[in-house]
Amino acid sequence: MQTTKVSLTVNGKEMEADVDSRTLLIHLLREHWNITGPHIGCETTHCGACTVDMDGKSVKSCTVLAAQADGASVLTVEGLANADGSLHPLQQAFMDNHGLQCGFCTPGMLIRAYRFLQENPNPTDEEIRWGISGNLCRCTGYQNIVKAISAAAAQMNVKEAAE
Amino acid sequence: MNAKAASKKEREDALEGIGCSRKRVEDPRFTQGKGNYVDDIKLPGMLHGDFVRSPYGHARIKSINKEAALATPGVLAVLTAEDLIPLNLHYMPTLAGDVQAVLAHEKVLFQNQEVAFVVAEDRYSAADGAELVEVEYEELDPVVNPFHAMDKDATIVREDVKDAKEIGGHGPRKHPNHIWNWQAGDKDAADKAFKEAEVTVEEMVSYQRCHASPMETACCVADFDKINGELTVHGTFQAPHVVRTVAALISPLPEHKIRIISPDIGGGFGNKVGVYPGYIMAIVASIVTGVPVKWVEDRIENLSATAFARDYHMTGELAATKDGKITGLRANVIADHGAFDACVSASKFPAGLFMIVSNSYDIPAAHVSVDGVYTNKAPGGVAYRCSLRVTEAIYMMERMIDILAQKLDMDPAEIRLKNMITPAQFPYTTTFGLQYDSGDYPAALKKAMKAVGYDDLRKEQAQRVEDFKAGKTRELMGIGVSTFTEIVGAGPSRVCDLIGLVGTFDSCEVRVHPTGAAIARFGTKSQGQAHETTYAQILSSEIGIPASDILIEEGDTDTAPYGMGTWGSRSTPVGGAACANAGRKIKAKAQKIAAHLLEVSEDDLEWDVDTFRVKGAPSKAKTMKEIALASYSNVPEGLEMGLEAVEYYDPPNFTFPYGAYICVVDVDVDTGETKIRKFYALDDCGTRINPMIIEGQVHGGLAEAFGISMGQIIDYDEAGNVVGASFMDYFIPTAVETPEWTTDHTVTPCPHHPIGAKGVGESPNVGGVPAFSNAVNDAFTALGGVHTQMPHTAPRVWEHAKELGLVA
Numbered sequence: 029m030q031t032t033k034v035s036l037t038v039n040g041k042e043m044e045a046d047v048d049s050r051t052l053l054i055h056l057l058r059e060h061w062n063i064t065g066p067h068i069g070c071e072t073t074h075c076g077a078c079t080v081d082m083d084g085k086s087v088k089s090c091t092v093l094a095a096q097a098d099g100a101s102v103l104t105v106e107g108l109a110n111a112d113g114s115l116h117p118l119q120q121a122f123m124d125n126h127g128l129q130c131g132f133c134t135p136g137m138l139i140r141a142y143r144f145l146q147e148n149p150n151p152t153d154e155e156i157r158w159g160i161s162g163n164l165c166r167c168t169g170y171q172n173i174v175k176a177i178s179a180a181a182a183q184m185n186v187k188e189a190a191e
Numbered sequence: 192m193n194a195k196a197a198s199k200k201e202r203e204d205a206l207e208g209i210g211c212s213r214k215r216v217e218d219p220r221f222t223q224g225k226g227n228y229v230d231d232i233k234l235p236g237m238l239h240g241d242f243v244r245s246p247y248g249h250a251r252i253k254s255i256n257k258e259a260a261l262a263t264p265g266v267l268a269v270l271t272a273e274d275l276i277p278l279n280l281h282y283m284p285t286l287a288g289d290v291q292a293v294l295a296h297e298k299v300l301f302q303n304q305e306v307a308f309v310v311a312e313d314r315y316s317a318a319d320g321a322e323l324v325e326v327e328y329e330e331l332d333p334v335v336n337p338f339h340a341m342d343k344d345a346t347i348v349r350e351d352v353k354d355a356k357e358i359g360g361h362g363p364r365k366h367p368n369h370i371w372n373w374q375a376g377d378k379d380a381a382d383k384a385f386k387e388a389e390v391t392v393e394e395m396v397s398y399q400r401c402h403a404s405p406m407e408t409a410c411c412v413a414d415f416d417k418i419n420g421e422l423t424v425h426g427t428f429q430a431p432h433v434v435r436t437v438a439a440l441i442s443p444l445p446e447h448k449i450r451i452i453s454p455d456i457g458g459g460f461g462n463k464v465g466v467y468p469g470y471i472m473a474i475v476a477s478i479v480t481g482v483p484v485k486w487v488e489d490r491i492e493n494l495s496a497t498a499f500a501r502d503y504h505m506t507g508e509l510a511a512t513k514d515g516k517i518t519g520l521r522a523n524v525i526a527d528h529g530a531f532d533a534c535v536s537a538s539k540f541p542a543g544l545f546m547i548v549s550n551s552y553d554i555p556a557a558h559v560s561v562d563g564v565y566t567n568k569a570p571g572g573v574a575y576r577c578s579l580r581v582t583e584a585i586y587m588m589e590r591m592i593d594i595l596a597q598k599l600d601m602d603p604a605e606i607r608l609k610n611m612i613t614p615a616q617f618p619y620t621t622t623f624g625l626q627y628d629s630g631d632y633p634a635a636l637k638k639a640m641k642a643v644g645y646d647d648l649r650k651e652q653a654q655r656v657e658d659f660k661a662g663k664t665r666e667l668m669g670i671g672v673s674t675f676t677e678i679v680g681a682g683p684s685r686v687c688d689l690i691g692l693v694g695t696f697d698s699c700e701v702r703v704h705p706t707g708a709a710i711a712r713f714g715t716k717s718q719g720q721a722h723e724t725t726y727a728q729i730l731s732s733e734i735g736i737p738a739s740d741i742l743i744e745e746g747d748t749d750t751a752p753y754g755m756g757t758w759g760s761r762s763t764p765v766g767g768a769a770c771a772n773a774g775r776k777i778k779a780k781a782q783k784i785a786a787h788l789l790e791v792s793e794d795d796l797e798w799d800v801d802t803f804r805v806k807g808a809p810s811k812a813k814t815m816k817e818i819a820l821a822s823y824s825n826v827p828e829g830l831e832m833g834l835e836a837v838e839y840y841d842p843p844n845f846t847f848p849y850g851a852y853i854c855v856v857d858v859d860v861d862t863g864e865t866k867i868r869k870f871y872a873l874d875d876c877g878t879r880i881n882p883m884i885i886e887g888q889v890h891g892g893l894a895e896a897f898g899i900s901m902g903q904i905i906d907y908d909e910a911g912n913v914v915g916a917s918f919m920d921y922f923i924p925t926a927v928e929t930p931e932w933t934t935d936h937t938v939t940p941c942p943h944h945p946i947g948a949k950g951v952g953e954s955p956n957v958g959g960v961p962a963f964s965n966a967v968n969d970a971f972t973a974l975g976g977v978h979t980q981m982p983h984t985a986p987r988v989w990e991h992a993k994e995l996g997l998v999a
Contacts, residue, residue: 029264048315059313064231065224067457069406070490074918077406105224115222123218126887130719131221132406132457138222157926164918166406166458167719169890170926 034098038063039107045094053089053097054078057104065105065135069164076163079136080104086143088162105135108142117187118142118180127176129167137163141177151181202800207739208732209946212883215724216739217717226455229410232425234483237412238267240476241317241486242469243307243324244496245299248335248911249346249567250328252297252306259323260309265316268479269324270308270472272296282351283441283471286433286464286690287541288359289370289532290351291570293468299328300348300530301569302913303495308472310484333567333911334368337504337527340564341366348530348565358532360691361541370532370563373542375623376520381558384519388510392595396587397980398960400502400527400568401903402494402916403575403895404923405718407457409497410487413473417481421448426470428453428746429463429716430756433689435748437466438474440690453746459718460895461574462498464535464758495916499568499905500575502527503583507591515599515606520549520557520622522587528563531570535578535758537687537695543573543580544845546623547678550588551632551849552610557622567911576895576956578759585675589961590968590978593672597972602649603672603965604640608633611674618942627676627847628949629939630875636674639851639873642935645670648855656973665861667974671854671966675958679950680764680846681755689755696841697761698752699769701730701777703834705823707816708740711773714754715766716746720888720952722762725880726770729946733774734781735801735815752837760848760950763880764941769840771945776836780822784834785813787827846941846949850874852962858970860997863989865901865967867930872958874934877941877949886934889955893932896959898924900967902982922982971995 030049035042038061045060057063057080069077071090078090081103089097108116118141121127128134137160144151144159151159156174165173197205207213220226257269272294275281282290295306309320332346339345345368347353353367361371385391411426422444428434431451439446456463473486488497503526510519526542528534536543542561549557572578596606611632612619619627640646648670658664681687684694698714711730715722722745727738745751754766778798785803786793789811796803803818805811813821822834855869872889879885902922906914915921940947960981967983968976971991979991992998 050315055314058230059233062233063224064228067228067407068230068487069408069457070918072490072918075406075490075923105222109223119222122222123214126215126883128218128221129721129887129891130406130456130458131217131226132228134221134226135224157929161925161927164406164923164925166404166460166895166923167891168887169892169894169932170929171890171932172887174926 032095034094036097037101039103047094049095051094053092053094056094057089063104063106067132067135069132076140077133077136079140079163081139081143086140103139105138108138117183121176121180121183125172125176125179127168127173133163133165137165137173145181145184149181149185153178199800206731206735206737206801208728209878209880211728211881213724213728213738213881215721217721217723228407228455228457229412229425229427230487232412234412234414236482238310238312238480238482238484239314239317240308240310240473240484241314241321242305243309243321243326244303245295245306246302247299247328247330248302249331249333250299251331252295252299253327253329255307256325259325260320263316263320263323265312266309266320268310268476269320270294270475275475280441280471280475283466284437284690285531285533287532287534287536288538288691291531291533293471298350301567302911303492305468308476310476310480335566335907335909335911337525337564337566340368340566348567359541368565370528370565371541372560372562374558374560375546376558377556378558380556381519381521384556385508385510385521388518389513390511390598391508392591392598393506393508394591394594394978395504395506396590396978398501398503398583398586399981400905401500401575401899402905402921403460403462403500404494404921405458405460405462408488408490408493409463409467409469411470411473412483412485413477414483415477415481420444422474423450423452424470424474425452425454427456427463429459429718429758431716431746431748432714432753433756434466436693437690451748453716456716456718460576461535461572461578461758463718464574464578464756465498465533465572467497491917494905494921495913496569498571499529500571500573501583503580505583505587507587509591509595511595515601515609517552517554517610518556520554522548522559524559524561526561526563527566527568529566529568529570532563533570533572535572535574537681538689538691539686544678545580545584546625547581547676548584548588549621549623550585551612551674551676553612553616554622568907574758576892577953579681581678582957582960585957586961589673589675589965593965593968594977597977604636604645607636607672607674625678626844628844628941628943630676630847630849631937631939632674632849635849635851635873635875635937638937639853639871643853643869643871645853665859667858667860667970669856669858669966669970671856671962671964671969673852673958673962673965676847676849677954677957678845678847679760679953680842681759681761682845683843684841694841695755696839697754697765697769698839699766699773700752700837701773701835703777703819705820707736707819709736710742710744711770712744712751713766714752715757715762717757720757720762721884725884728880729767729770730774733771734777760953763948764846764944764950765840765842767948768842768945769838772840773836773838776838777834780834781815781818783830784818784821784826788813788821788825843943846944848874848876848949848951848954850954850958852958854962854966856966856970858967858988860992863985863987863992865983865988870930871933871935872955873936874951874954875937875939876951876954877939877944878947879936879938880948885951888952889934890932892952892955893959894924894929896956897929897963898922900960900963900981900983902984904982
């Protein structure tokens with residue numbers, strides 16, 4: 029078995045591992061480091077449950093090799109809350125707007141929404157729907173997710189204007 | 192002392208009880224990546240299992256060579272049916288009274304059937320090993336078309352039961368591929384109605400094979416403790432106690448040494464009720480190796496092998512008078528159960544609750560006959576946000592009534608109003624003997640029609656047809672009406688049981704702690720429905736302890752009282768009733784303690800939100816919090832200490848939620864593309880516990896109904912290859928395709944339920960599928976279209992337009 033040494037910054041923390049070269053990023057996170065927020069729903073890049081933020085882009089970590097992530101900075105749902113423990117506006121908005129049910133897609137959905145709102149801080153509902161179209165949800169029918177992301181955007185814009 | 196005493200309203204609000212859109216207590220962990228799903232569980236020394244699956248739909252196994260697999264680094268064992276035979280575990284019982292191969296023995300009966308189980312140190316080596324198990328097959332003719340399963344020369348699917356007189360105790364079989372025939376209603380009366388009818392219609396309405404595909408696939412971690420002989424299984428189980436009992440029945444382990452734990456479940460929709468080979472193999476592997484073994488299926492395995500849904504092919508007939516009063520109903524159904532009958536159903540109902548088929552209508556005579564057949568397809572629970580053939584029955588009826596309306600040139604809403612059971616007829620006994628609890632069906636439909644501007648929509652549609660005929664547009668417009676009555680809350684144990692042994696009651700156990708907080712445990716199991724939030728609301732309204740001070744726990748068979756789990760929209764109707772009644776027992780005991788503390792008789796007390804007060808002297812009072820403490824220190828003589836209650840609730844009847852849905856669709860005739868313009872859903876689920884969560888359930892159910900009617904199919908080709916069993920092919924709607932939903936409600940409490948609730952989770956599936964399908968079919972009605980089968984994908988809709996001569 030050929031192994032590869034990888035170093036990543038995950039949620040602000042520097043981490044290292046020796047992994048089988050074929051190891052996928054999602055397995056590095058979940059199996060090696062017990063970062064189990066990102067989930068596995070399909071292993072074929074369709075469902076988005078494994079979405080993490082890698083160097084400023086949303087990626088589906090089930091089809092990224094750990095070796096490809098070497099040197100990258102990765103954010104998972106575990107790193108979304110603020111350092112003081114207060115929730116990110118998206119986390120709060122998902123709770124306030126009933127944007128989740130079983131919770132399985134939620135970590136990927138939140139991390140995708142986090143990046144999307146940086147790409148488009150003032151989205152229309154239609155743009156939000158396209159923005160999260162790589163993330164599947166079976167429980168909510170999406171309406172309250174769209175509502176939550178829209179509410180978070182408004183909240184973040186108010187906060188930014190105040191700062 | 193300082194602050195002014197809280198008003199009654201303030202005290203009620205503080206409880207966050209029934210009717211409050213309480214925020215979910217599950218959400219903080221799910222939004223911070225701290226959910227605890229099965230695949231998150233990691234035990235010391237844990238191994239991983241992976242299946243070798245059949246590439247063929249039907250083949251004889253000539254040989255299995257494990258050598259190369261066993262030589263793979265990390266692989267510890269390869270198990271086949273030969274290894275299970277000495278344990279008598281190569282077959283397992285199904286919930287339908289059939290047996291299912293755990294690992295294929297002699298023959299494989301469907302593509303991707305489990306053939307061997309590879310146990311390895313990690314999931315990568317397990318997959319490597321599975322690749323290297325060499326299986327030699329001899330291909331056999333597969334039975335794919337259920338309509339030909341009982342042909343004289345049809346290949347026999349199940350050699351193991353080919354001579355069995357009956358399967359699951361459901362009567363004589365007509366053919367080796369026949370499982371059972373089930374009938375309901377009065378055949379003579381129905382035949383007479385048809386003979387005397389002024390008008391009749393007939394249509395074969397198929398509800399295609401599809402799949403619930405929750406975001407989390409099925410998985411488990413089996414952990415056998417050799418020293419103590421104890422087995423713990425963490426798994427994706429919607430009904431953990433049923434799994435424990437099945438495990439006790441098929442293993443030498445006594446039931447008290449088996450502990451089943453369902454942690455957080457990533458969606459179920461009925462896909463996680465059954466017992467699957469992966470669970471059994473993880474358990475066997477843990478017993479063999481002495482360490483924990485995890486099994487996690489991938490998406491393709493889930494779609495192609497674990498619990499399909501539907502596959503019901505229903506020839507419906509209606510008899511009616513010329514002015515549209517339905518006088519008779521008949522249905523002949525072919526049910527494709529795949530290679531094993533693993534249908535999730537109450538033991539006595541092989542076709543589930545299909546007798547709900549008369550729906551919301553006053554139909555005097557009816558008869559239905561269902562034949563279950565074996566084919567070379569995956570077995571399964573047949574559930575998908577509706578487990579008991581209710582959605583199939585309602586879909587058929589809702590298509591047939593539209594077809595009848597078309598024949599009589601009546602409006603679909605008008606014909607429904609003409610045939611609906613009226614409020615004065617409740618409690619209403621259907622021609623099949625079901626007793627509907629309560630409802631005002633015409634009011635629901637009229638409210639829906641008003642909300643969408645029904646008459647104007649019909650005018651717009653008529654104009655569109657004129658414009659189409661005049662060549663001014665290539666787009667048609669369809670209006671789908673669906674009025675449905677559901678049957679949920681299974682169910683009264685005198686008629687309903689599982690595995691022929693345990694009745695479909697459910698349970699709740701409440702303990703109030705000395706400081707006035709409480710824990711309540713249930714036999715149900717949430718998979719996203721937020722039981723931790725809503726059960727606490729029911730209890731808080733009953734016992735006056737704030738919902739935030741009540742912990743709800745489910746899913747651990749060592750601590751939870753025995754229950755049938757969560758499926759068939761039964762948690763609120765059955766578990767919720769157990770919850771309310773357990774609360775009432777607590778309150779009754781609290782009243783005795785309060786009377787003792789206040790030195791009055793029990794009858795002198797009245798309940799006020801969270802406090803017992805002396806009638807006429809309201810300042811003499813004891814709050815539930817004070818009573819809780821006293822229950823552990825100062826109880827009247829003869830009363831035992833503590834404040835606990837257990838309720839096993841066996842419902843006297845099913846509950847019958849209902850609704851009226853209207854869908855408006857625009858159809859591009861040249862491409863077959865459809866666009867949902869509007870979807871309005873009115874639900875009446877009786878008393879509403881948490882409106883926010885009800886609306887969320889309806890949204891989700893509608894999105895699933897949209898997926899089913901517009902795109903989902905698990906199809907097989909002639910060779911028995913499953914077509915489209917990945918998320919590349921199988922249609923899971925994204926946020927882009929999914930329409931906006933408008934929800935509405937009326938409230939007609941259930942008279943036999945302690946708090947009047949009926950359940951709602953499945954309603955949007957049952958009502959949604961016909962609304963979408965009726966809308967698409969309705970677009971073509973004025974141009975001669977009668978019925979086109981689901982799913983209404985663009986190519987199929989285009990084909991339909993082509994058949995009608997609308998496109999070249």
